Amino acid sequence: MQIRTRNTGAGVLVLAAALAVAAAPVMAATGTFRASTQPVPHTSSGSGLNVSGSATLRLNGMSNVLTATITASGLSPRLPHLMHIHGVIDGDNDCPTISADTITVDGFIDTPEGEPAYGPILVTFSTKGSTAASAGLNLSTAVVADKFGRINYNRTFKIPADVANDLENLEIVIHGADLNGSGAYDGVESALGMGIPLEAELPVSCGVLN
Numbered sequence: 001m002q003i004r005t006r007n008t009g010a011g012v013l014v015l016a017a018a019l020a021v022a023a024a025p026v027m028a029a030t031g032t033f034r035a036s037t038q039p040v041p042h043t044s045s046g047s048g049l050n051v052s053g054s055a056t057l058r059l060n061g062m063s064n065v066l067t068a069t070i071t072a073s074g075l076s077p078r079l080p081h082l083m084h085i086h087g088v089i090d091g092d093n094d095c096p097t098i099s100a101d102t103i104t105v106d107g108f109i110d111t112p113e114g115e116p117a118y119g120p121i122l123v124t125f126s127t128k129g130s131t132a133a134s135a136g137l138n139l140s141t142a143v144v145a146d147k148f149g150r151i152n153y154n155r156t157f158k159i160p161a162d163v164a165n166d167l168e169n170l171e172i173v174i175h176g177a178d179l180n181g182s183g184a185y186d187g188v189e190s191a192l193g194m195g196i197p198l199e200a201e202l203p204v205s206c207g208v209l210n
């Protein structure tokens with residue numbers, strides 16, 4: 001049997017479309033990324049450190065719109081908990097071990113000490129307003145745990161293209177522990193400065209997205 005190819009206009013269109021795809025910028029994969037977050041392994045003790053959670057991020061790779069669902073338990077009740085996507089784009093990211101406790105050697109892995117492992121803030125899981133890294137320490141828009149120390153966060157928003165392209169290489173980090181059980185973030189100031197107590201920024205749960 002002989003198969004003949006006819007040179008139709010449609011063939012030219014298919015070729016043109018293929019070239020257009022090749023020339024387009026790299027698009028993020030549409031899909032679901034998950035992280036199971038585990039307690040950050042501090043050796044010093046305090047309230048609100050035994051935090052485990054689950055993050056499900058659904059990404060639309062066309063628009064870079066992310067629908068994030070994050071649940072966690074074991075958090076300090078009725079207090080705001082900063083949550084972020086951390087990482088170095090295309091870098092080697094992971095959750096910190098206690099060997100990260102190198103700056104203030106106090107048995108706690110604070111946010112700056114954890115950064116060599118999990119990288120800088122890339123996205124802020126705020127409840128309203130900005131979700132940019134620059135909103136990362138804004139306690140007034142952070143999710144607040146209920147009286148049982150649980151959070152159930154859900155928000156849909158656009159993320160930067162480079163973050164969308166590298167989601168499977170990044171981490172979810174949840175912060176904040178009322179170490180002394182005073183009902184507020186107080187006590188020693190964070191190494192981050194800016195008047196923020198260590199309790200407010202202390203990483204308590206971390207998980208690798210995949």
Ligand SMILES: [Cu+2]
Nearest residue numbers: 083084121173
């Ligand atoms: Cu963080």
